[in-house]
Amino acid sequence: xxxxxxxxxxxxxxxxxxxxxxxxxxxxxxxxxxxxxxxxxxxxxxxxxxxxxxxxxxxxxxxxxxxxxxxxxxxxxxxxxxxxxxxxxxxxxxxxxxxxxxxxxxxxxxxxxxxxxxxxxxxxxxxxxxxxxxxxxxxxxxxxxxxxxxxxxxxxxxxxxxxxxxxxxxxxxxxxxxxxxxxxxxxxxxxxxxxxxxxxxxxxxxxxxxxxxxxxxxxxxxxxxxxxxx
Amino acid sequence: xxxxxxxxxxxxxxxxxxxxxxxxxxxxxxxxxxxxxxxxxxxxxxxxxxxxxxxxxxxxxxxxxxxxxxxxxxxxxxxxxxxxxxxxxxxxxxxxxxxxxxxxxxxxxxxxxxxxxxxxxxxxxxxxxxxxxxxxxxxxxxxxxxxxxxxxxxxxxxxxxxxxxxxxxxxxxxxxxxxxxxxxxxxxxxxxxxxxxxxxxxxxxxxxxxxxxxxxxxxxxxxxxxxxxx
Numbered sequence: 001x002x003x004x005x006x007x008x009x010x011x012x013x014x015x016x017x018x019x020x021x022x023x024x025x026x027x028x029x030x031x032x033x034x035x036x037x038x039x040x041x042x043x044x045x046x047x048x049x050x051x052x053x054x055x056x057x058x059x060x061x062x063x064x065x066x067x068x069x070x071x072x073x074x075x076x077x078x079x080x081x082x083x084x085x086x087x088x089x090x091x092x093x094x095x096x097x098x099x100x101x102x103x104x105x106x107x108x109x110x111x112x113x114x115x116x117x118x119x120x121x122x123x124x125x126x127x128x129x130x131x132x133x134x135x136x137x138x139x140x141x142x143x144x145x146x147x148x149x150x151x152x153x154x155x156x157x158x159x160x161x162x163x164x165x166x167x168x169x170x171x172x173x174x175x176x177x178x179x180x181x182x183x184x185x186x187x188x189x190x191x192x193x194x195x196x197x198x199x200x201x202x203x204x205x206x207x208x209x210x211x212x213x214x215x216x217x218x219x220x221x222x223x224x225x226x227x228x229x230x
Numbered sequence: 231x232x233x234x235x236x237x238x239x240x241x242x243x244x245x246x247x248x249x250x251x252x253x254x255x256x257x258x259x260x261x262x263x264x265x266x267x268x269x270x271x272x273x274x275x276x277x278x279x280x281x282x283x284x285x286x287x288x289x290x291x292x293x294x295x296x297x298x299x300x301x302x303x304x305x306x307x308x309x310x311x312x313x314x315x316x317x318x319x320x321x322x323x324x325x326x327x328x329x330x331x332x333x334x335x336x337x338x339x340x341x342x343x344x345x346x347x348x349x350x351x352x353x354x355x356x357x358x359x360x361x362x363x364x365x366x367x368x369x370x371x372x373x374x375x376x377x378x379x380x381x382x383x384x385x386x387x388x389x390x391x392x393x394x395x396x397x398x399x400x401x402x403x404x405x406x407x408x409x410x411x412x413x414x415x416x417x418x419x420x421x422x423x424x425x426x427x428x429x430x431x432x433x434x435x436x437x438x439x440x441x442x443x444x445x446x447x448x449x450x451x452x453x454x455x456x457x458x459x460x
Contacts, residue, residue: 012435041411048436181271206278
């Protein structure tokens with residue numbers, strides 16, 4: 001499978017360094033959100049892409065993640081960025097489907113530019129209505145579910161889409177909804193992966209992995225889903 | 231003069247490294263805003279401080295900068311953080327004086343904890359109403375103006391405060407208001423410092439220094455202020 005590596009950084013040279021390192025290790029493309037400390041205006045953001053992308057050894061996916069970066073890649077900026085050689089698509093994690101549908105429409109002539117969404121709760125409508133893919137966190141846990149959903153949506157099999165979409169929402173309202181903070185999603189995925197013996201649930205500061213009570217809840221959900229989802 | 235160095239980072243170990251480097255080079259204290267990518271909840275932020283501060287070789291000033299970090303150090307979090315040995319104060323750049331006055335009130339018994347504001351437009355009311363200091367960007371350009379304003383406000387000389395405050399607002403509405411974006415302030419200060427032969431006006435990506443037309447405007451303002459402000 002292709003591997004894409006995030007190079008988002010507030011430091012221009014660090015982004016280039018991570019891209020060069022990735023290139024040496026067989027990575028397919030890199031992913032970049034806007035610099036996320038001092039907020040940029042759209043002309044500054046476009047100029048930044050124009051200056052950065054020619055210095056990268058790999059194709060670039062833009063990453064719209066305003067809950068972390070504060071700054072949207074606004075639609076007109078995306079259209080202009082799509083003309084920069086080396087930029088091959090955008091992943092939108094804003095959760096704002098009005099924004100996403102606008103992008104799909106404004107870039108409909110640009111066949112080599114891919115539009116993905118992040119939140120898996122939006123994968124069904126993304127593919128049903130002209131988007132090209134999704135980057136669902138839950139695919140780390142139940143890959144078949146999300147591949148099946150993609151295929152059903154791409155084929156327009158609405159009955160099957162509705163059935164699989166319900167399962168996606170069930171994961172979202174259980175495994176990702178333990179704990180009280182925004183970080184519940186991160187902790188839920190990591191804890192599940194650890195319970196499935198895929199990796200450690202270590203979470204870097206300022207976050208921490210779930211304690212035993214939350215872990216028990218996740219374990220119970222995973223048992224419940226075991227046969228249905230994978 | 232004491233020198234304070236920013237150690238804000240999304241990486242825990244990088245913050246520690248910058249603090250250790252600073253300590254080796256005679257710095258007085260370090261300054262920390264919340265990690266600024268994935269947003270933290272208040273209990274996570276407090277735990278982060280509790281884990282980080284004991285690892286630092288220097289006293290720490292908290293930095294409330296929600297326009298860049300998205301996350302406030304909420305008043306109750308500041309009260310609890312003020313109990314952590316090594317934390318000596320907070321600089322508030324939110325521009326929200328309701329928040330700041332609450333902090334002054336809630337920490338009035340804690341005589342060894344300093345409360346500063348960032349925006350120089352708020353220095354007068356900060357000192358008049360119980361705050362301990364300010365970190366005005368404009369003090370790089372016209373240090374005497376801000377020292378005089380501080381002294382007048384601390385002495386309660388309201389007539390002099392009003393007169394100096396007007397000059398501060400004049401700087402804000404001229405030098406910092408050229409250009410259309412949030413970055414106007416950064417560019418205005420850097421361009422002025424360069425015109426005064428103090429340092430280069432280089433601005434790291436994604437920002438750039440002012441071009442000649444904006445530079446000419448700043449030059450004209452600096453000439454106009456020359457006798458009155460320094």
